[in-house]
Amino acid sequence: MNGRNILIFIMAIILLSILGCSQSNDSTKENDETQVAENTDAELKIAITSQPTTLDVHTTGDALTRDVAIHIYETLITLNADYQPVPMLAESVEKSEDGKTYTFKLREGVQFHNGKEMKAEDVLASMNRWKERSTIAQEHLHDAAFETQDDYTVVLQLQNPRLDLLDLLAGQDFFPAIMPKEIIEDAGDDFVKEYVGTGPFQFVDWLQDQYVHLARFDDYTFDDSPADGLAGKKEALVKDLYFYKTQDPSTLLTGLQTGEFDIAYSIAFDHYDQVKNDPNFNVYSAYFGTMNLVYNKKEGLFSDVKMRQAVNAALNASDIMLGAFASEELYGFGSSYMNEKVVNWYSEAGQEGFNQNNTEKAKQLLEEAGYNGEEITLLSNRDIPYHYDIAVIVQEQLNQLGMNVNLEVFDWAAHIERRDDPDYWDIVTAGINYPAVPSTLVSLAPNWPGWTDDTKIAGLLEEIISSDSLSEGKEKWDELQGYAWTEYVPFTQFGSVPIIMAAKSSIEGLQVMDRPIMMPLWNTKVNEE
Template identity: 30%
Template sequence: MKKALLVLLMTIGMFWVSINSLFANGQNESPSDDNDVTVETSVPMTGGSLRLVWQPMNTLDVHWTGSDPVWQLGYHIFETVLALDEKSQPIPNLCSWEYQDGQTTLILHVRQGVLFQDGTEMKAEDVNASLKRWLSKSSFAKLAFKNLKDLEVLDEYTIKMTLSQPSPTALTALAFQDQGPYVMPKYVLDEAGNASVKKYIGTGPYKLAEWSPDRYIKLERFEDYCGLDGEPKGYGGAKKQYLDSMYWIVVKDAMTQIQALTSGDCKVGVYSATQLDQFKGYDNLVIEPTGERASMSITFNLKQGIMTNINMRRAVLSALDMNQVMYAACGGKEEFYDCNPGWGPEKTIWENNIGSDVYNKQDLQKVKQYLNAAGYKGEPIVFYGNNSTDSDKNAAMVVAEQLKQAGMNIDLRIVDWATLTQVRTDPTAYNMWCNGYTIKPDPALIAFVGNSWPGWWNTDTKNALLNNLMTEANQEKRVEAWHAFCNLIWEELPVVKIGDFNTAIVYDKHVKGIPVSAPWRRFYWNTWLTK
């Protein structure tokens, strides 16, 4: 059965794959390495340009978007107020902090002498303006600072945040990198107003040098970078600028992504398990699982349309064989996925098996009952997937096929990631969409728990339980609140989790300092080339 499934996917996949010319995409924009000398050393070396396989993007505004590729590139240009260390604990970054008044007053001390990439000094007014914009855009910021009463500048290097009650997630929010509190110059934010920023200026170790849309983005070393001393610490600490520049080469289809590395045109790429066999025989390439784990899921449009009916969502859950979907998503490589109902990171206090009574219990008779109870008459169900990776695409295709076999009229639309991030914000455009939610160190960070996240899960019960999760200071009681919240996820079904999966990072052996074990995401400061 599994072999037949893979054959079916390969056949269908031929329709989606077209080989575009990568090598016209910025091939001549970086120095040739034909005459470079290879030096095998574990001692970091300065110089060279790193070319990475990347995905299409329509903005670099890290406050504005929910797109992983934007954030991961943006880490290098912008920096957050605080940062998370290798144990996911908040540490000072652009600011340090102190609590007063029983943790209802949070004082941020702005690090002095830090320069923006336009040469101006970062001051409290820039941090303050950036925080205000972040608080208006980030669903997690809104939750963590739900009880924020006042945000004020005390002097050039001090900010005061006043809360009506303590927030156990405040520091994590100020340190988190995905749509995090990145600091930009106040004048850039003033110029943008209510629109996306047009000037990409931060304090990070690399600055934007060139952007050729749908071709490449070039970052180059920010020579006046004001980094921290000492050792690297997760997303914080010392950030060494060994590379002169980085080219993030936009590659839209899976086969060309593979050719980008096997040809030597690019040196680093992240790939789904389905693609790894095609790197066999290339001794110059290193393949390692990333520390990034995600939960493949279906998110429902709860604002309008057919999926606002709970029985339709139950029908989808009962129609799915999660093992088949994940087997296809990971190309049959079972070591890259796991089918379980949990939403918390494993081997932590947040791990649980809540939902196991309904998860992965395919029952087509129940599907019919739920469809009848919903009054379903065969209306089209618009279902979006994306082709940024074979894992995402394969999962959406197998889900669509299972739902069709269960009696649903599925209108499957496979688009690129940039398009999906736009479409999913329009409640008139779809009924459900498929993607992977990155597993977070704190469950309150999961994207779909926010009322403004596309899908728009906003019920009184959910908001009350979420408030408990966000405000409870006692850890044991907070775990209890999380258990209650997990029960509600499987009761109200704003999403259906399919399974957890890993990606792999593939890189040339002359690239050193790749942070494969860093939590969740990748960055390329502290990375160097030996050739």
């Protein structure tokens, strides 16, 4: 082969290589485009342990209602990944110098699922109904007045300034969803008859005791800022969401393994290792709140603070949590009443009162209280296994101290009925959900079982609310939590309890956060397996 022919041969090889690469790249691009198209038509089948009580979020703090409804409804203000309040349907918020007037400028062009544009009249109707129906709004914002200024401006007037006002409006228990005015008017004093919001998914169907079906809302007008908790960009990357009621833990696990479900909202702790070690799944933990021993402070033995201090000093929280959950991977451990991820309110104040395991101190306090072997009724239930396991360990620890503890166990409904009756029990196992702000921590409320009716706690909560700055409010919260742990002792906290969730490894973009946010399913896509 002469030099000219060699040059032609080399050029031909290069040309073929270029053509080959080009075809390969075009093919890959076509495959990628095909995959994206296929993924946008995908559906997610989610197993949940029960069905929601309703999807009328103004009327209930039910966790499953919230977990489904956050895909349908949006609020003026929402929570970012640090659990801080930020605008959502409000484009901006202005607060007056005296802190009593808030002006919300609404985003324009936001569409409801029924095709109507959201305007101030819808926000006014929604917020007024929320004020009337939500127990949180009734307790904290009964004196608030909403009014419209124009089609895209709503004003909130308070009698007194509140440091936590925006936190309350961003709250996810009984959350203030914005709905069309006519749907609210049609509901009257009843539940809303149509579930229409502005979220990335719209309600399609609810087959009782089987599933709730939501579908992508193609006209959703999302915020283009980066996704951040419940704020920012929310894009429906799948076509349908099906939330299937699946109460039996074994059925849930089998359904996940066979592909009947793509996501499971609550894996039984007994199945944790099995799912964790399966390469077909990704496993997530999200803390919903804390596990506690609550004292009946309204009447009986534990209306005496020294009795509460004695039990709190005696209990070994490390042994209690490990005994109930078997693995340190399955629980959190700490003294803060607020989730550590709630950056504005996390506190370590009073931690010297946590997990003391000090029997000598406990015996001295029992003597000072004049305890003489009277029977103590410990109330618990078997429906939530770790409630029962914790109760058994608490009973054993206190009996070893010389206390006479009688454990009474019921099903969940009977347990709740008796828990509400101060004549029935002395101490009770209780889970307490994490709030986004201290003022809504139910265990510090005088009307919640345990009946924390204390002048200093009430006064400090009021000072927190009326503080001029977050730093001032945080100082008061530190003081309150320190006082609660070391002096008043409304309850004894053992640790944080997770919900274990699992998803197929083909699912990407899943955002899992602690309560009160949990697992929003926008920005989540399904890859080909």
